[in-house]
Amino acid sequence: MKVGFIGLGIMGSRMAMNLLKGGHKLVIFNRTKEKAIDLIKAGAIWEDSAVAVAGQVDVLITMLENPAVVEKMAVGESGFIKAMKDKAIWIDCSTVNPSFSVMLSELATLRNVSFLDAPVSGSKMPAEKGELIFLVGGNVDDLEKVTPLLDLMGSKIIHVGDHGKGAAMKLMINQMLGQSMLAFSESLSLGMAMGLDKTQAMDVLLESAVSAPILKAFRARIEDEDYTPNFPLKHLQKDLQLFTDTAYELDKATPLTNTAKEVYAMAKQQGMADLDFAAVFKLLST
């Protein structure tokens, strides 16, 4: 089984490396070749286009930045869907909106290609250690065929329903992530203004059952004012945009998420787009 991997950013490059380590033959492509150097050294085969990768593999994995990038690469006359082999399986790990994911599954079906939306929960470190959580939408039989691959990259695979449901579940998780960080930022910022000791206030808040456990991972960043991007603010803001766009499509009001989205938008507008999303604390506390 020949495997292709397109999209080798912070997450994709680590996921691909785990496939190589697992003994798989890997054909790869990325918009900027530099990010692929380590993988090439480790034995991956480079192709100069997404279409060239897609045309030769049995399983294609994509990990791209947003729906627009996926659409540009995959859809249309020169998109890679048309180039894929009959009965191949395409696993899209990008974080996209469900209706877009469903549209991709329809285009894949027309081409006799199986589609799985399989975005991941977890960031750089879990990606490196092969401890991601896959949230998968699509056909169970297709999922079973690629489970050995996913097992190399993740520690847990959750099948949440048919096409688009993996994307749906992912949006829910990132919405919670974005709001947790923002609520915490407002809380801590006011706590400091109220004269509480920053260290103790963080101790109490982070140990409390009202705080999402993941926030502990950001404590050092906030203490050190180190916003080196692990999960860039612009990506989190994009995910909130996808969440609210989906809410619009489905006639649901999500006032809190919309406000969260706009606070991150203000952070972006003030030059924090490429910092870690925890930088929103800086916006609110200064």
Added chain:
Amino acid sequence: MKVGFIGLGIMGSRMAMNLLKGGHKLVIFNRTKEKAIDLIKAGAIWEDSAVAVAGQVDVLITMLENPAVVEKMAVGESGFIKAMKDKAIWIDCSTVNPSFSVMLSELATLRNVSFLDAPVSGSKMPAEKGELIFLVGGNVDDLEKVTPLLDLMGSKIIHVGDHGKGAAMKLMINQMLGQSMLAFSESLSLGMAMGLDKTQAMDVLLESAVSAPILKAFRARIEDEDYTPNFPLKHLQKDLQLFTDTAYELDKATPLTNTAKEVYAMAKQQGMADLDFAAVFKLLST
């Protein structure tokens, strides 16, 4: 040491009972006497006014609804502060805003009374089991004197600084609580609209590190649509109001918390004031 307790609602009545069980002589008052029946049966001495209680005790504990109620009972010519014994200690467990708490401490000091702001983290069940967490602001010496009392009602005592700091820490925790519930409600509501299975979506979300652990305690409510009040929505909304008022006093912008406050306000306006605050899920998911 004679102890007084004023404010015998859901929380106060359970806290007072634990003091009685601990062998303390307790003098009590509440605006509606019915809520005191069980305590009287258990040996508490009823007085017909807050002033009558305050005039005879060495330690006075209050657990009232909001700053306005505390002010009405405690402050002014006919308030109980003036009636308190010299060198008595007043422990206010009500959730109030820090600047109000500081003002109370100043009035107490003028009357040669020690003041501790000691709001609690935890609701009905922890109150009953004596497992509350006390967040205490004030003088350490005063706190040490009353620690045996607090130990009967709580499992943890955290001294967070001088006057008003207990109130400050409490506002931070309730702000996180209110936003966690609201973010979760928007997430789950959209998840269902996106076609996810409600049970599985809750499984995944509540097990994820992006969710505050306390949310698990509300799962059954949301599944059963049972909004019998444990923590009434209007009280949570009041706490968000105190948080944002304090932010205004201290020149801090808290856009997310303000939006959360208003979503709860809409729930209140639509008749959910006396339901549990988890009823906000109903507002957003219908």
Added chain:
Amino acid sequence: MKVGFIGLGIMGSRMAMNLLKGGHKLVIFNRTKEKAIDLIKAGAIWEDSAVAVAGQVDVLITMLENPAVVEKMAVGESGFIKAMKDKAIWIDCSTVNPSFSVMLSELATLRNVSFLDAPVSGSKMPAEKGELIFLVGGNVDDLEKVTPLLDLMGSKIIHVGDHGKGAAMKLMINQMLGQSMLAFSESLSLGMAMGLDKTQAMDVLLESAVSAPILKAFRARIEDEDYTPNFPLKHLQKDLQLFTDTAYELDKATPLTNTAKEVYAMAKQQGMADLDFAAVFKLLST
């Protein structure tokens, strides 16, 4: 010069009638034929498809509900753009987002068709009286050719720039409209709660320089609680969605508009989608 008109709702039917009255030969299509009866009686020629209309006219005018409807009718293999005559002019009066409008202009250019985005300011009555204001993006020469047509439907034509700029200006106006109504609703609702006389409060507020003049037109609705749709709430909410989507595309934070969008979304969710958008007053005042 043969003219086609597609989209005969509240606005389109009135605009088309003014073209007929002006002596123009008109070929028409609408998804539901009933709405075209009066126009057919008045001499318009009915065709059974958008493509059939587009294939025979020199100028095509469209007035459709949203970008999705325009896309479905106009774009792709079976879309009407492909059917249009060489050197024809397409005037799209639908309220859409600028990037979508620019995309349409590009598709039209490929087909050697001239494109003008020409959304209108004004609702039912101005449409009937031929007093709309056209906000036009595109080539000035093209605009000059169709000015006699626009003059029959409107009292003012404003050329605001190249392709997509008409759409841009329209979004600005509808965003102001939506927020004016909402700010007024919150103001009046609180005014009544504060005990002011509703009639006098409206008198003072509507006469004040802080109120948009258009609000006077909604006074009777609010007094009579008559929310018969003139401009349906779901359309206004759609326009706010387009505005905020565009802000996302262009990296601009628009926190107030996003909140306004969500308040209308809550009104929609509570069954007010097809009422006039002034019904948002009802949501906030009950």
Added chain:
Amino acid sequence: MKVGFIGLGIMGSRMAMNLLKGGHKLVIFNRTKEKAIDLIKAGAIWEDSAVAVAGQVDVLITMLENPAVVEKMAVGESGFIKAMKDKAIWIDCSTVNPSFSVMLSELATLRNVSFLDAPVSGSKMPAEKGELIFLVGGNVDDLEKVTPLLDLMGSKIIHVGDHGKGAAMKLMINQMLGQSMLAFSESLSLGMAMGLDKTQAMDVLLESAVSAPILKAFRARIEDEDYTPNFPLKHLQKDLQLFTDTAYELDKATPLTNTAKEVYAMAKQQGMADLDFAAVFKLLST
């Protein structure tokens, strides 16, 4: 009839000058004496305290910054209410919240002093020209007695009800003002990002019926980026805070106003507190 005036800021000093010009004998006080120099030169009698002014006049006019300042000067053992002459009339022109104004009226009544809440609509120039609009709450007989005085300072007197109603109406107007500016700022900011010509976009928007007429007065400021304070941003933000606090007291949800309040709070937090409130455009457009 001896008249006193306390609070001689941008507005108060101009109002007092018009009373002097009208031939009234005026006793004055201000926290910083420098602001009173011109009035003293023009014949006003300076006193070193508010109490000293209040003790000798038949009509006392106050124009202070916010409820806290009024409370500090007027209420309590050393407040000026206690010093006022029997049957004197106190006209408070400060912008305060209605419940506070009602409380002042009650304290005044206890002292046998008549109270009128009479905040003004209009800023520096109307104050100078005597063209303010008075929004008056209180007893009609009292209002009639002081109408000659108000006529010297304003061009219109609107009696809107009993105690606190003038304050209520004023909050409604300033809420509309704050939101108009903010909606306009978001609209214009996005308009420029969409590529519209700034001048033309302002032309179209400001001429449209969706824009509050008062916005025209801010055009030059925005074009010249001149935010010299006429109405300082912190004061507008304070008024929105009073509006939302009142909404909380009366169980009304005002989501849009709360968001507006927070956007101004962010502007304040970023150093714009003392600029004109139109500076919010700068926050959103950079």
